[in-house]
Amino acid sequence: MRILLVGAGGVGSAAVAIAARRSFFETMVVADHDPDRAARAVAGHGDRFVAAQVDAASADAVAALCREHRITHVLNAVDPRFVMPIFDAALAAGADYLDMAMSLSRPHPSRPYAETGVKLGDEQFAAADRWEAAGRLALCGIGIEPGLSDVFARYAADELFDEIDEIGVRDGANLTVDGYDFAPSFSIWTTIEECLNPPVIWEADRGWFTTEPFSEPEVFHFPEGIGPVECVNVEHEEVLLIPRWVKAKRVTFKYGLGDEFIKVLKALHKVGLDTTVPVTVRGMQVSPRDVVAASLPDPATLGERMRGKTCAGTWVRGSASGRPREVYLYHVVDNEWSMREYGHQAVVWQTAVNPVVALELLATGAWSGTGVLGPEALPPRPFLDLLTGYGSPWGMEER
Numbered sequence: 360m361r362i363l364l365v366g367a368g369g370v371g372s373a374a375v376a377i378a379a380r381r382s383f384f385e386t387m388v389v390a391d392h393d394p395d396r397a398a399r400a401v402a403g404h405g406d407r408f409v410a411a412q413v414d415a416a417s418a419d420a421v422a423a424l425c426r427e428h429r430i431t432h433v434l435n436a437v438d439p440r441f442v443m444p445i446f447d448a449a450l451a452a453g454a455d456y457l458d459m460a461m462s463l464s465r466p467h468p469s470r471p472y473a474e475t476g477v478k479l480g481d482e483q484f485a486a487a488d489r490w491e492a493a494g495r496l497a498l499c500g501i502g503i504e505p506g507l508s509d510v511f512a513r514y515a516a517d518e519l520f521d522e523i524d525e526i527g528v529r530d531g532a533n534l535t536v537d538g539y540d541f542a543p544s545f546s547i548w549t550t551i552e553e554c555l556n557p558p559v560i561w562e563a564d565r566g567w568f569t570t571e572p573f574s575e576p577e578v579f580h581f582p583e584g585i586g587p588v589e590c591v592n593v594e595h596e597e598v599l600l601i602p603r604w605v606k607a608k609r610v611t612f613k614y615g616l617g618d619e620f621i622k623v624l625k626a627l628h629k630v631g632l633d634t635t636v637p638v639t640v641r642g643m644q645v646s647p648r649d650v651v652a653a654s655l656p657d658p659a660t661l662g663e664r665m666r667g668k669t670c671a672g673t674w675v676r677g678s679a680s681g682r683p684r685e686v687y688l689y690h691v692v693d694n695e696w697s698m699r700e701y702g703h704q705a706v707v708w709q710t711a712v713n714p715v716v717a718l719e720l721l722a723t724g725a726w727s728g729t730g731v732l733g734p735e736a737l738p739p740r741p742f743l744d745l746l747t748g749y750g751s752p753w754g755m756e757e758r
Contacts, residue, residue, distance in 0.1 A: 360383060360384040360722045361386045361388075361431045361432070362378075362386065362387045362430065362431070362434055362718065363387075363388045363390060363432070363433045365413065365433065365434070365437055365441075365445055366390075366435065366437035367389050367390070367393070367399070367436075368391075368436070368437070368546075368658075368659055369545075369546075369658045369659030369703070369704070369707035370459065370711045371391070371437075372659060372703065372707075373708045373711035374711040374712075374714065375387065375408060376404070376701045376702065376703060377715045377749070378715050379404040379407075379408070383719045384407070384722060385407065386407055386409065387401075387407060387408050387409070388408075388410075389408060389410055389411065390411040390412065390424060391412065392413065393412075394410065394411075394412040397412065398410040409428070415437050415444065415445060417444060418444040418445070418448040419448070421433070421444060421445050421449075425448065425449065425452035430452065431454055432455045432456070432457065432718060433448070433454050433456045434458075434714055436459065436711075438460075438549055439460040439461065439462070439463055439549060440548075442461060442462045442463070443462055443482055446458070446497060447486075450493060450495060450497075454495070455495055456496070456498070457497075457498045457501050457717060457718065458498075458501070459500065459502030459713075459714060461479045461499050461596050462482040464476065464477055464594065465477040466556065472569055472570060472571050475567050475568065478567065478599050479594065479596050479599045480596060480600070483497060483731050484731050486731065487730045487731040491729045493729075496727070496728050496729055496730070497730070497731045498717060498721075498726075498728075498732055498734070499732070500597075500600055500734060501714050503671045503709045503710045503712075503713055504528055504597065504671045505595065505596035505597045505600055506710075506713040506714070507690055507713050507734075507753070508671060508672065508673045509597055509601060509733055509735040511675075511689075511739070512526050512528075512597070512605050512735055513734070513735040513736075513737075514739035514740070515673065515688065516606065516607075519679060519684070520675065520678065520684060521677070521678055521679050521680065522677050523605070523606065523608065523675060524607070524608050524609065524676050525607065525608060525611065525674075526605065526610045526611075526674075527611045527613065527673070527675075528595065528612045528674075529581075529590055529615075529673075530612075530613075530614050530615060530670070530671050531579060531614075531669075532544075532581075532585065532615065532667060532706075533584075533586065534667040534668070534669055534694065534705070534706070535667055536665050536666075537664040537665075537666070538664055539656065539661075539664070542655065542656050542658075542661060543655065544658050544661060544669075544704065544705075544706040544707075545706050545707070546658065547651060547652050547655055548649070551627065551648055551651070553595060554572060554573075554621075554624050555624060555628050555633050557570065557571070557594060558571075558572060558592035558593050558594045558598075558612070559594055560592070560609070560610070561598050561599075561602045561607075561609065561610040562609050563607070563608045563609070567602075570592055572592070572593070573593075573616070573621055574592045576591050577589070577590055577591075577613065579615065581670045581689075582670065582691065582756055583668060585670055585691070589615065589617070589618075590614060590615045591614065592611065592613055593616075597610065597612050598610050598612050600733035600734075600735060601733075604735045605735050607677075631647060632648065632650070633648055634648060635647075635649075658707060659704070659707060661704055662694065662703060665694045665704050667693075667694060667705075668691050668693045668705065669691070669694070669705045670690070670691045671689065671690050671709065672687050672688055672690065673687070674686070674687045674688075674758070675687075685757070685758040686755055686758060687755070687756045687758055688754075688755050690746075690753045690754070692705040692706075692708060692709040700750075716742060716745050716746050717734070719745060720741055720745060725738075725741040726738070726742070
């Protein structure tokens with residue numbers, strides 16, 4: 360297996376550190392628009408890792424890099440605005456493809472908070488026939504959320520429930536960052552995109568529909584000392600992926616953002632700083648959202664200042680053996696542990712470990728397929744067992 364990892368930011372660099380401890384691949388080329396950042400990501404990890412420069416917005420450039428290094432698998436670790444050129448490049452170069460966020464959505468032009476427009480992943484699923492005809496696999500949404508959360512959904516359907524009423528992905532944390540009033544622990548570009556777009560809900564008798572951002576607040580109790588966190592509806596890939604392969608009456612995604620975070624996002628939206636449409640400033644064209652991202656600290660650099668734990672998981676209610684059942688399948692990472700063991704903060708490490716696990720399953724043949732698939736299309740047990748083998752066990756609570 361010869362891997363091209365596109366993106367040497369927080370998640371990409373963490374993926375390098377995780378993969379360096381595994382032997383399933385021959386070479387990993389780590390490419391970034393900033394060659395110095397790519398070089399820093401591979402430094403000290405041995406001669407299986409090669410740094411390169413690439414423009415992720417150019418399918419031709421990514422495909423050429425694939426051909427130069429005889430790449431078999433492309434792992435996309437950049438913002439979702441670059442999904443389609445990298446996705447197309449992998450197919451053109453005859454490589455399999457993995458990402459952690461899917462192609463972007465566009466709200467319904469007249470009823471954005473009632474009906475879907477272009478949904479997350481629609482552009483990728485539209486190409487499924489071409490991927491299948493080529494005998495290639497595009498495994499989409501294989502980070503933590505989407506990713507492990509989808510694996511949990513399939514596991515619940517296969518092994519825990521006879522009938523599922525609701526699958527609800529719930530994400531919460533008690534992380535703090537010393538010295539900052541506002542310092543997101545993940546890409547602010549992606550966070551703005553998913554939090555300010557209309558959230559999508561799936562119901563078996565309605566299909567996909569939308570609602571208002573930050574709607575339906577609920578207090579969810581997270582395990583391992585995190586405790587109660589208010590969670591709200593947010594647009595996320597699981598709601599678009601899970602119903603394609605797992606039978607459930609309702610699928611939702613709610614994120615524990617906190618009042619302050621929501622107020623900041625609303626303020627950015629109110630003054631137009633969330634938009635990606637360029638504006639002219641002193642004769643130069645700049646994207647307001649890019650300016651916001653550049654003004655905040657790089658999440659990859661926050662690890663030494665972060666305290667606490669992050670939890671991603673899937674809450675499922677339904678019935679088993681004729682009785683009601685409710686469980687929460689979850690994965691918790693303590694920032695102190697991830698910094699001590701890998702030198703990467705908890706949120707990016709938790710995201711990065713899952714595509715590395717998936718790549719190893721593809722290398723061994725435990726996972727295989729063609730076309731455009733989500734994680735829930737593949738058997739969950741090999742993934743959950745190997746994740747535990749990476750020293751990062753998952754848990755389950757009966758509720």
